Amino acid sequence: MAKVKLFRASKTDSAATFFDRFRDVIQKLITYLFLLLGVVIAITPFVWMISTSLMSLGESLSIRWFPSSLHFENYLNAWREAQFSEYFINSVIITSITLIGQVTFSVLAAYAFARIDFPGRDLIFTVMLSTMMIPAMVIIIPNFLTVTWLGRIGPIKWINNWPALTIPFMGNVFSIFLLKQFFAQIPDELWDSARIDGAGHLRFLWTVVLPLSTAPLMVIVVLSFIGSWNALAWPLLVTNSPEWRPIAVGLNNFVDEAGQELNLMMAGAFITIIPILIIYFFTQKQFTESIARSGLKG
C-alpha cells in the first residue's frame, strides 16, 4: 500500500521557503494533536479500569483517579471469592471445545466444497450462505427449545452443560466460506501429483492443503475465539448456575449484583479482557485484517 500525502503538495526542493517549512511543521503538529486526542479518548476507560482495580474499596468509590497504594489482592479476591476463576476456566473449556469442533468441521466441509465436484454442491452451499442474513434473535428462541428437547430425551444434559454452549457453534458458515475461497486457489497440479503418489483426499488435505493455509486458519481461530469468549445472550439462556457459566455472563451477573464493590468489578473486567488482549497483541495484523474483512465480532 503506497502511502501518499493526501493534503499537502510536498515541496522539499530548494524552492521551499522558511514559511513553507514552518507551515508544514504546524500542520504536522495539529495532525498529531488530533490523533493523540483520539488515543486519549480510546484509552482513558482502560486506564481508569486498571487504576480502579488497584484501589482499596473506599478509594474506588471516592473521587480519586489513581490509587494511593496498589492493592493487587483485589485480583486475588475477584479470582477466588467472586468466582472469576471458575468462570474463566469455564470459558477456556467452552472456547477450546468450540474452536476444535468448528475448525475441524469447517476444514472438512470447505475442502469438499472447494475441491470435490459432487451433485448438489452449489445448491447446498448457496442455501448455507443465505443463513448468514438471519438475525440471531430469530433463531435464538427455537434453538433454545431444540437444545432443551435434546437434553430431555438424550443421555447427556444440554442445558447447563457444555453441549448447549458449544455444539450449536461448531457449524460456522463464515469459516467454511473463508476456507473454501482459499482452498479453491490451490493449484490442481498438486492434487494430481498427490493422487499419483497414492494419496486420498484426507491425506492430501492433511499433508498438503493444511500446511499451505495457515493464514486463513489463523483468521478462523481468532474470530471463533472472540465470538465464543464474548458471547452473552446465548450463554445467559442456557446456563442457570455458576457451574458452567462463562466469564461474560459471570461478569454481567457481577455487574448486576455486586453493588458497590467497584474495585473487584474492574479487576473482573480486566481478567475478562486479558486473553483477548494477549491474542490481539500477538496477532495484531491478522487480527485487524480478519475482523476488517469479515465485519464481525461475536
Added chain:
Amino acid sequence: MNLNFLSGRQIRKIREYITAYLMIAPATLLIFLFGIFPVGFALYVSLHKWRIKQGKFLGLTHYRKALGNLAHVLLFGLTAAALLGGYLLVRRIVKNVKEEGGRKDWLLLFPGALFSATVLAFVRWTILLLPEILAIADKIWGKEKTRELFARLLREAFFTPGVQGAWRLFLFLFAASILLLILLLYLIRSSRRFSQILNFTLIWIIVPVGLGLLWFNVQSIQSVYREAVAAGEDPGIWVQVITLTAGVLLLVASWFLWKSATHQTKTFAFVWRILAAISLMIGAWLLIGELPTVIAVGDEDMWTGLKVTVFYSLGTVPFQLAFSMFLAILLFQNLWGSDIFRMLYFLPYVTPTVASAAIFRQLFSNRYQAPMNQLFLKLGMEPQQWIREPQGVFSMLAETMGVTLPPWAGGPSLALVVIMIYSIWTYVGYDTVIYLAGLGNISTPLIEAAEIDGAGPWEKFRFIIFPLLSPTTYFLSLIAIIGTFKAFSHIWVMREASALGTTDTFSVVIFSEFFEKLRYGYASALAFVLFAIILSLTFINQRVQGSRVFYG
C-alpha cells in the same frame, strides 16, 4: 475390458461423492439444525400460544398484537409479492421459450406441479410431525432414559394417524416424482432442462403459497370481524387495508412516473412530473392520515423499541462515520507511528463487550463521585443521572433554558445517549480500519493531477476523496444501521430499570419478552418483524444508496 474400466471409474466417482458428503456432513447437519430449521420453527412458534410449553394455535394473533391491523396489510403485501414472483417466473419462461423455440417446454408445467406437490407434502408432514416429536420429551419425563424407550416413542410419533397419512402421501408423490424425473431426463435433451423444470416447480410452489396466504389472511380478518360485530364494534380493517394499499400504490406509481419522465420529450416529461407529484401527494396524505390509527392498536413496547432503535441509529452512525473518516485521512499520511495509533484505536472494538460496557456503566454512573459527574462539576455543571435518566436530552436542554418541550420532542433519553457514546467509542476503530483500506484503493495519480490543477486540501477532499470513498461509506453505513437493529450485549449490560425502557432497542425488547416474560410465541413474532425490517432495509439501501455510489 472396456466395460470393466468404465464401471471401475464409475465406482471411483461414486466413492468420491460419498467422501464429499461425509466431509460436509457434520458442518451441514449442524448448520441445518441450528441455522435453517430454526427459522421455520420460529415461524411455527410465533403462530402458537407458547409460554415455555406449546399452547393452542393462534394464527396471526401475535402479529396483530404487535403491529395492529398493519399485520393484515403486510400479509396482503406478502401475497402480492408471491404472485408477482410467480408472474416474473412465467415471464422468464416465456422469454426462454421464445429465444430457444422449445415449444414443448410447456409440458413441463405438469411435472412441475407434481414436484411442488411433493415439496408441499413434505412440509405438511414436518409440520404435523413436529408437535409429536416435541411431546416425546414430556412422555420420557421421569422414566429411565433408555435407547429402546426413545426409539419406541419415536416410532409412536411417526405412526400417529394424521402424521402417517401425510407421510404416505409424501412417499407416494416422491416416488412418482422420481420416476417422472428419470423419464424426463431421457425425453428432454435440452441444455437448460433443469432450470426450466426448476422454474415450473417454483411457480407451482409460489402461487399456491401466495393464494394460501390470501385465504388465511381473509379468514383471520373475518374472524376478527365476527368477534367485533358480536361486541358491537367496527374494526375497520378492510377500510384501512384499502387506504394503505392505495397510498403505497400511488407512491410507487409516482416513483415510476418520475423515472419515466426522464425518457420523454419535454412537454410529456412536464405532464408526467405533475402527475407523479399529484399521486405522490395523495399517496403520502393517505398514508399519513391512516398509519397512526392503524399502528395505535399495536404493542407500545415494540413501537418504543423501534423508536429507540431509530434514535440509536441516527445518534451513532453519522458520528461514527465522520470521526473515523477524519481519523483515517489523518492516519493515511506518511506519519511516524501510524501503526501504533491504528492499533490503539482498534482496542475498544476488540475488548469483550461485556467488560467495556461494564466500565462505561461506571464511568457514567449516577454516583456523585463517578468520573463523568466529577468532570461535569469541574466544568461548572450539574451532576447527572446518566445511565438512569429516562428524560429526553432535548427536553433537558430546553429545561435549562426555561422552556418545556412537549413529550414527543424530548429526543433520546440521556441513558440512551450514554449508550450511543459507548457505541461510537467502540466502532470508530473498526470503521477507521475499513476506511484506511478504502483510501488505499484510491489511485494517487488522480490526487496528483488535482494538485497540479491547484486544488487545495478541501477541494481534494470534497471532489476526489469523499466521492471515491463512497463505496466504503455505503458498506459501513449498511453494516452499522443493521448493527443497531441487532445490537444487544452492551445495551443489556448498561440497561437500568430506572431508565424506564428508554434504552431498549428492538433486539433487547425481543430478548426481554423471551427471557424475562417467557412469552416465546410473541417474542418469535417480534423477531420476524425484526427480520422483515432488516431485509427491507438492506433492499432499500441497495436500491437508493447503491445507485448513488460512485465506483470510480
